[in-house]
Each structure stands twice: as structure tokens, then as C-alpha cells.
Amino acid sequence: MTYDLFIADKTYSSWSLRGWLMFENFGIPAKTHEVGLYSGTFAQDMSPLAPARQVPVMRTPEGEVVGETLAMAETLHERHPEAGLWPADPAARMRARWLASEMHAGFTALRSACPMNLARAWQGFQPSQAVLNDLARLETIWADAFARFGGDGPWLFGRYSLADVFFAPVAGRVAGYGLPVGPQAAAYVAAHLADPAFRRWRAEGLAQPYVEHPDYMLDLPHGDWPGPA
Ligand SMILES: N[C@@H](CCC(=O)N[C@@H](CS)C(=O)NCC(=O)O)C(=O)O
Structure with a gap:
């Protein structure tokens, strides 16, 4: 069972x-x-x-x-x-729960303007100020987690945790819409794109016959996925 x-x-x-x-x-x-x-x-x-x-x-x-x-x-x-789903250290665990909850409850501008579509890397997407504000908040909470708990990384709390699980689709959005982030956030996004589980999920999705659902499509050109297949 x-x-x-x-x-x-x-x-x-x-x-x-x-x-x-x-x-x-x-x-x-x-x-x-x-x-x-x-x-x-x-x-x-x-x-x-x-x-x-x-x-x-x-x-x-x-x-x-x-x-x-x-x-x-x-x-x-x-x-x-x-x-080891949550970090072992109590302070890190508190923070990881906070970040996962904030992701679960928020970032509505980013989520609604940039629905996850792992089959597209859109070119020329112009984020609204509300989306830029969400990105700024992500960069703030990621940077603080890295500084306090990240160690050598690449994950927010050193080892991969549930906090990273909750941000994995955000990495897919940053990649797929070419959203502007600084070097630390870009490295974190790249870590998600290179994660073997993320790659497998994406590859399995691409291998399925899927409908080009209008909710996930933009009238923009698209290029190569900015991570490993
Ligand atoms: N708050 C929910 C969100 C789940 C959710 O929005 N799922 C979508 C698919 S990504 C869904 O089931 N949509 C169908 C519907 O709402 O009828 C969670 O954390 O699991």
C-alpha cells in the first residue's frame, strides 16, 4: 500500500x-x-x-x-x-513554514499575470508594476533566508526543503516569462530548473499530448527554455 x-x-x-x-x-x-x-x-x-x-x-x-x-x-x-521535509533547525523551520505559507497565500499579481506554462519561454513579456512588486518581495524573502539559513546553498535553507517546493513553480514562471531578477534570485531559479525532479516533471509534461489552453497562452513569440531539458 x-x-x-x-x-x-x-x-x-x-x-x-x-x-x-x-x-x-x-x-x-x-x-x-x-x-x-x-x-x-x-x-x-x-x-x-x-x-x-x-x-x-x-x-x-x-x-x-x-x-x-x-x-x-x-x-x-x-x-x-x-x-527532512522541513529544515531540522527550529529557527530555519519557522522561517521555512512562513515562506511556504506566504507563497501559498500571496503573490497574486505574479500568479495571475504569469500562469505557469512549462512549454513556453515567452519573449518580450512586459511585467506590470504589481508583478515587479511581487518579484521584489520574493527577492527580499529569498535573500534573507539565504543570508540566515542558506549556508552554501543552492537551496533557501541549504538542503532542499518544503520551502523550495513551494517556490519551484515561481522559478518556472521567472524562466518562462523572462522576468527580471538579480543574480542571487537568478541562481536560485537556475537551481530549480536544473533539479532532476523538476526536469523530469517538465519532460513528462512535454511528452504528453496537451491542449494549448488559452488561459496559459500569450500573443508573444517564444524561444528556447532557459534551462536544461
Ligand atoms: N490552495 C490550493 C490550490 C490548488 C489549485 O488551485 N489547483 C488548481 C489546479 S493548479 C485546480 O484544482 N483547479 C480546478 C478548480 O479550481 O476547479 C492548494 O494549495 O492545493
Whole structure:
């Protein structure tokens, strides 16, 4: 018996990417199932998982359904303390929980203007002031985490943690929209793009037949993905 993890399209679903990374990058086995977010079967696919209404959702080996990425993260941490999902140091752990929660609750300008599309590296995207403000906030909280807890990096708390899980789709957005960030944030984005799990997720998404969904498309040219395939 193992966990079941329900996700949507790998190319587009940023929350699904978070849900998947919290298993994949901590060695917690899960059987992944893709629901039809855009194929018309979403309600039917989700009905066995009621009252969950969004993905990702996980089902524990005992059959308990858990939705919401933060709840999934805390549940996995509680059940797998040896996996190191949160940093071991209490101060680092407090901060990591804060950053993951801030990501979960905020950055709405960035999220709505730049929906994750791992199949595109848009050229000529002009971020609004609200998006630039979100980027500035990200750079502030990343820089502070690196300074206090990052050690030799490349992750916010030295070793990869749930905080990095929550920012992985942000890295995909910075890369995909060519968003302007300073050298430290750019190096952090590059670390995500080079993460073998992130690369696998993206490659698997590209290998699937996917619909060019209008919510994720811009009327802009696009070029090569600025990270390893
Ligand atoms: N707060 C949720 C957000 C999940 C979410 O927005 N999932 C999207 C896919 S990326 C979804 O299920 N959309 C379908 C819907 O809202 O009907 C979490 O942390 O898991």
C-alpha cells in the first residue's frame, strides 16, 4: 500500500507540481493519477475524492484523503519525520513554514499575470508594476533566508526543503516569462530548473499530448527554455 497522488496537467498545474515534488524530492513513494482538468472529466475524476475540489489531493495508504498543499506538506512531515521535509533547525523551520505559507497565500499579481506554462519561454513579456512588486518581495524573502539559513546553498535553507517546493513553480514562471531578477534570485531559479525532479516533471509534461489552453497562452513569440531539458 502506498500513497495515491492526484494531479492535473504537468505543463500547467503549478499546485500539482508542488504536490508531486513533496513526494518525489523526499523519497516518499506515491502512485500518481492525472485528473482531466481541461478534458471535461474533472468533476467525475474528483468525485471519489470528495470533499476535495482541487488538485493536488493525496490519499494516504490508510485511505484518508487530504487536499490543500500546505495540509499535505504538514501531514507528510508528521508521518515521515526522517524524510527532512522541513529544515531540522527550529529557527530555519519557522522561517521555512512562513515562506511556504506566504507563497501559498500571496503573490497574486505574479500568479495571475504569469500562469505557469512549462512549454513556453515567452519573449518580450512586459511585467506590470504589481508583478515587479511581487518579484521584489520574493527577492527580499529569498535573500534573507539565504543570508540566515542558506549556508552554501543552492537551496533557501541549504538542503532542499518544503520551502523550495513551494517556490519551484515561481522559478518556472521567472524562466518562462523572462522576468527580471538579480543574480542571487537568478541562481536560485537556475537551481530549480536544473533539479532532476523538476526536469523530469517538465519532460513528462512535454511528452504528453496537451491542449494549448488559452488561459496559459500569450500573443508573444517564444524561444528556447532557459534551462536544461
Ligand atoms: N490552495 C490550493 C490550490 C490548488 C489549485 O488551485 N489547483 C488548481 C489546479 S493548479 C485546480 O484544482 N483547479 C480546478 C478548480 O479550481 O476547479 C492548494 O494549495 O492545493
